[in-house]
Amino acid sequence: MNIVVDLNRCQGYAQCAFLAPRVFTMHGEEALSYAPAVPEDQQEHVLRAAAACPVQAILVGEEAGADAG
Ligand code: SF4
Structure with missing residues (x-):
């Protein structure tokens, strides 16, 4: 699974960390x-982090890939 963090959007809330x-x-x-x-053993944590980011x-998985919209 791949992720991308939009660092322009990120406000450093550190929920993900x-x-x-x-x-x-x-x-x-x-x-x-x-x-x-x-x-693999971190995927669930990352999904939770993505959901918690204010x-x-x-962006997770396909959203983060080159084929995203
Ligand atoms: S939770 Fe979101 S805003 Fe906060 S540090 Fe992580 S990516 Fe940035």
Whole structure:
């Protein structure tokens, strides 16, 4: 599963880093880094993180792929 975070939209709320710390990491207050290729055992955490993001900055799976709309 692949993800893309729209870093222009991301406001650094860190919900994702809290819910899936192995995929999303905060550097300081607002800089987010993440692993675009999500390991299988982290997928559920990432889906929860995507749902919890207050600004829907996390795109998952097909949405994040080149074939997205
Ligand atoms: S939850 Fe959303 S806004 Fe918050 S750091 Fe993650 S991607 Fe950014």
